[in-house]
Amino acid sequence: MIQVSKLSKYYGGKRALGPVSFEIDKGETVGFLGLNGAGKTTALRILACDLRPSAGAVSVGGIDAVTDPHEVRKRIGFLPENPPLYPEMTVAAYLEFAADLRRVTRGDRAKLVGEAIEVTDLSDVSADPIGTLSHGFRQRVGLAQAIVHKPALVILDEPTRGLDPKQIVEMRKLIHGLKDRHTVLISSHILAEVSQTCDRLLVLGQGRILGAGTEAELAAHEGNVKLVSITVRVPPAASGEPYRDGEVDARKRITSVLSRIDGVTEVGEPQSRGDGWAVSVTSAKDLRAEISRAVVQAGLELLKLDYARSELENTFLRLVDTGAAAEAA
Structure with a gap:
């Protein structure tokens, strides 16, 4: 045509x-x-x-x-x-x-x-x-x-x-x-x-x-990159005191748990959201089940988990970024 x-x-x-x-x-x-x-x-x-x-x-x-x-x-x-x-x-x-x-x-x-x-x-x-x-x-x-x-x-x-x-x-x-x-x-x-x-x-x-x-x-x-957004809460310690030796320790704990999951390629910086922490996780395949399991097994509370962007959005942004880099080279 x-x-x-x-x-x-x-x-x-x-x-x-x-x-x-x-x-x-x-x-x-x-x-x-x-x-x-x-x-x-x-x-x-x-x-x-x-x-x-x-x-x-x-x-x-x-x-x-x-x-x-x-x-x-x-x-x-x-x-x-x-x-x-x-x-x-x-x-x-x-x-x-x-x-x-x-x-x-x-x-x-x-x-x-x-x-x-x-x-x-x-x-x-x-x-x-x-x-x-x-x-x-x-x-x-x-x-x-x-x-x-x-x-x-x-x-x-x-x-x-x-x-x-x-x-x-x-x-x-x-x-x-x-x-x-x-x-x-x-x-x-x-x-x-x-x-x-x-x-x-x-x-x-x-x-x-x-x-x-x-x-x-x-x-x-x-490359079928997945970007998952999760919100987790660090529960109180056994004594009833909040698990907060400080925000730095909470961030480190969350990042450590997520980084150890096989297939995760990048973990974003956890951001405070009310009584929880929002963080993005990038991987080459669907790891939502593995992320859920790892968070729970580590004693964290999973409040929310979803794709941060659609597959088309991920693909589109990578293509545009690649094209812009090639044009500038």
Whole structure:
């Protein structure tokens, strides 16, 4: 569906993107994941034929996006970070206008506008001026204009930016509904978003692709590091006196217990939390059972144990750190 080869974009002498190469198959939902300034929006704008690359090749459905951008635009729907909406127009009138811009024939226009309104759940507000809608509904209108002409490829740049938690869940459901009809490319810096909506990820940093694959593939490639957060309490001594020859001794005891567990690679500095101590433990595999057992056997009280970060977050941060180090070298 999409073939990108050695794509680059420079602004003056400053590199914003590239060189990057990747392919996306028909029917996939792929996420561009990266920090702000990683090159995500630049890449999407080039794919949407909204920006010319400085070098490299891009084809969509076998059509060269550089030499024949008008033909490619017919096959693409684009929801930019700030959708081009007209607040004085009603939802239905705006979508009619968007369909006309995309050369939808007059005979098909009413049908496709109706379908876009139904898919994005805008029926109740279709006669309302866009300027009277909430941000969440305006974002739906932006999504509707991106799919009104039934494009093969839908590109979404930060589709949940500025939405509240309820609106994010609703937008996520709408995006899931696109999978059966379109190839979807989503840009986001929100890890949960791409994790829950995408089949495959492309991690960008410093304008380059730092990793590509499913969430599991990326984690396996980077090394499946686990970061566990626990809270423990040092109980009173047998005499009833608190076990506190001082905070230094309590920290040493906790650190000593956790460091001796086979497979633990790093123990963070214990931090006082009320009547307990919070500490992070890093390992190459899941050691939650071993940590629980060691804490209890050492006479400490385990108050809380959980992953400090998701697997995707661990992987993403390692990729970004590695990419930044390589760029600086």
